[in-house]
Amino acid sequence: MPEHENRAHALLSASGSHRWMACTPSARLEECCENRTSDAAKEGTLAHELCEIKVAILRGEEVNESDYEKLLNDPMYTEEMGVCTNNYAEFCVETAKEENGLPIIEVELDLTAYIPEGFGTVDCVIVSEKTLHIIDFKYGQGVDVSPVENSQLMIYALGAYDLYSSFYDFENVKLTIVQPRLSAEPKTWECSIQDLLDFGERLKPVAALAFKGGGEFAPSEHTCLFCKAKYTCRARADKNLSTMFLQEKDPYTLSNDEIGEILAKVADFPKWIKDLEDYALEQLLAGNEIKGYKAVEGRSSRVWSDEKKAFETIIKDGTEEKDLYETVPLSLAKIEKLLGKKKFASLVGGYVTKSQGKPTLTLSSDIRPSIQDVKSMFTEEGEN
Ligand code: SF4
Incomplete structure (x- = not known):
């Protein structure tokens, strides 16, 4: 099994599917961009390697002690990482027991039936008589990932279905995200095998288009977030800049509807500016020119040398x-x-109280009820 960081990556990866399914030319554009590794990515790789070894230990398998020691002595290893990876390993093994199945870890999948040249590795698959269960570990805490219709997990499920369906008579699929730094409990979503196969049929033409680099760019806060092309993508720049030239309608004030439209349009704007600043600084430090800008030393603070x-x-x-x-x-x-x-x-x-959360603006599609709806619910109950 190759080390996690040395694994080959498919052009159309399952983990990037939410992006290339929405913005089909993105995968080919990313090919021209340099690979950047962040500390968060390195931490994620280390945590995944620990997960793999800990599930094996809990299953009573022999593991290479010196490999394990090496991971525990990695400078990026923390107590929190130890707890998170323990939770994941226990969840996989206990869930497998409950489902009368086996946790199979780091399963390599052939995805070519759906995605040109597609392949990938899923963290854990539990196969039991009627259920195919896909479990994905996320160490990141930047984005709270939902398992509901999660394209990455559905693609893994399609690959795992192809691999195991001749031995099992699956009826349903469970998709679980274990993201212990954001959610104490793993989150699971379930669908039928037919729903999964229908998704596979919808996926095929999109993947074929994305493989060719065809279709329309679809910049948005979510699609561009982890795109390698996000710093220099012209479609993203055009979309953000177009919001600056709003049509003048009502002479002096914006209506509430207009404010809603503008907020939706500029959602990616702050991140885009930050990405441009990061990219420009990197270019200047590499000795390249950015018109009108230079890199200087920022404020520094004193620390003990000993x-x-x-x-x-x-x-x-x-x-x-x-x-x-x-x-x-x-x-x-x-x-x-x-x-x-x-x-x-x-x-x-008994000494714990929970204060009311500060009102926060979010999209109407958010699953939390609005403050106004909650208020009117209590008013109606009081009237009855
Ligand atoms: S930056 Fe955004 S719009 Fe540009 S290719 Fe990537 S996902 Fe598509």
Whole structure:
């Protein structure tokens, strides 16, 4: 099994499917862009490698101890990563027991029946008599990923169905996202095999078009977020710049409808500007020119070069050690983690109150009820 970071990547990857299915020319445009690895991506790779080894340990398989040690000693390893990867491994093994199935990890899939030159690796598949269960681990905490009609997981499910359907009589598919840094509980969505196969039929022509680089660019806050072409893509720039030339209608004020339309149009704007700034700085530092701009040293703050020696010197000089530290209480979430959920609830649950969330603007498609709807629900109940 190749190490996670050295794996080959398909042009039309399952993980990028939400992008190339919406913006079909994006995959070919990305080919011209340089690969950038971020710390978040490296952390994700390390966490996935730990997940793989921990599921194997829980299944009682022999693992290479020195490989495991190497991962635990990686400078990016943290206690939080240890807890998250334990949770994932326990979830996979326990769910497999409940479903009378086997957790098969890091399954390589042939996706060519749906996607030209398509292949991929799914974190975990549980196969049981009637159910095909796909489990995907996400260590990132930037975007809360939903399993509902998740194209990445549905593509994995199509590949896994092709692989195992001659041995099992599947009736339904479960798709689970384990994203422990954002959600304490894994999130699962279920559909029938027929729904999955219907998705596969819809996928085929889109994938064929994307493979050729055809179709229309579809810039949006979501499609461009992780696109490698997002810094220099002209379609994204055109879309964002077009919002600056609004038609003058009512002479002095905007209507509420217009404000809604503008907010929807400019959703990607702040991120686009930040991407342009990051790209321009990178270009300048690489010795290239950006018209009208230069890179300078920003504000810096002082840090100890040797904190231990500095503190020893201060204490020797007469300052008491206790005066050099402050005691800060742990957050409620950290104390809950320390005690465990049950003990926390029975011991101090009565001292916890939940304040009302600050009103936040979101799209009407958001599944949370609006504050006005909740208010009118209570008013109606009171009237009855
Ligand atoms: S940046 Fe956005 S519009 Fe441009 S190719 Fe990528 S996803 Fe499509």
